[in-house]
Amino acid sequence: MPNRFCAICGKILVETDPHFGMCLECYLKEHPLFELPDQYSLNICIDCGSYSKKDDWVEPLENEIFSIIEQAVQQLLLKPYSKKNNIDFSISFNEESFVFSSKELLNSIEIAIQGVLKEKSNITHEQTIKLNLNHILCKNCSNLRGGTYFLSIVQLRVKDEKQFDLIIKIMEEINEYVERIFERDHRHYISKIEDQKYGVDLYLSTNELMNYLIKFLKTNYYFLLKRSKKLVGRDSQKGRNLYRLKSLIKFLPVSNNDVILIENQNYVVENITKNKVILRSENNTKLIKDYSYFFNEKIIKNNP
Ligand SMILES: [Zn+2]
Ligand SMILES: [Zn+2]
Structure with a gap:
């Protein structure tokens, strides 16, 4: 077989070269496995470690800065490539590049991303990216800190003062229960508790939590339940009406053997x-x- 030459650098081609007219080095220069920007900015929530490019926050599997960065890079930068599942990626951090803020938060960092083609391990690519990290509060955490976020209200009521102990006991159980749910999913929490003459009003962050709570109370207590729904505005972004949901729970003033x-x-x-x-x-x-x-x-x- 006559020698073939690389069309770009003129080197004699060998059989393992990936392209009939190009040597491996030239081929990789022409067709890198992936192409990423040299610089990239991302947001990391100071409180919960969620990350985002814009407004869509993602909760990390592990809340530790380097694992957050790794997950964010996988999700935000490498996803279009890893979807095809033909490249093995590895990410490494250049420790000398770390820049910290006065509050000791990592402001920028250089990372190297290496990719190896799964079916042909001699085809590789490496790229260095400078990541700029903005440490801000995610939507959820800023609502949490502000304590003003609620969509639905649960009103717990008793008939008279004699039942106030019941409200205290139920509130303890509810607090414990909601804490457990919050641990699993940070969207669910009580954002405000208001004392009322014959009970308390609980302002909840989600409608789901209201349903969880009602179910939870049903396992232990007897009560009258009255649900109501009030139109309070419109979410123009999502093109839907916003309702405030209310559940009035009136605990039965009698118990067994009374x-x-x-x-x-x-x-x-x-x-x-x-x-x-x-x-x-x-x-x-x-x-x-x-x-x-x-x-x-x-x-x-x-x-x-
Ligand atoms: Zn060449
Ligand atoms: Zn957060």
Whole structure:
């Protein structure tokens, strides 16, 4: 076979060269495996470590600055290439390039990105990028710090002062529960708690949290639930109406085994179902009442 020569540098071609008219070096110069900008800026949230290019914040799997940077580079820069899954990437940090702010936050850093073609490991490419890091608060964390972000309201109410202990107990349980949910997903939290005459109002960051809370309370308590929805504006970006959702929760003022005076008769609360209270008198008369009865009527307890 006659010798072939590289069309660019004139070197004799060998069989392993990737292109019939070019040597490996020239081929790689002409067709780099990937092309990235020399400089790139990204935002990192001071509080939670989420990263973003613009407004779409992504929560990192691991909240440590170098692993955040690595995840951000993978997501924001390398994604178009890694989608094809034909290049093995590795990222290394040039420690001498680190520039810190006066608050000891990493402001800029040089990273080297190496790529190896999976099916042909002699085809590689390396590029150095200067990353500029803006340390700001993500949308969620700035709302959290401001404490003004809420979409839905849960109103917990009791009938009178005698039940205030119940509200205190329930609030402890709710706080614990919401903390657990927040750990799993930072979108869910109570942004404000307001004392009311017969209970508290909870301002919640999401509607989902409201539904979680109602479900959670249902496993342990009996209450009347009234949901309402009010149009408060419009999200022009997403082209949809914004509603404020309200759930009024009125805890039943009686519990099992309470003795209640109804029409001069003593009744024992025998059972409470999802929406009814079953009572039995001393002479064995059964009485079934809706929850609403206990809110509308004056209840006289004759507990032993
Ligand atoms: Zn060449
Ligand atoms: Zn954040």
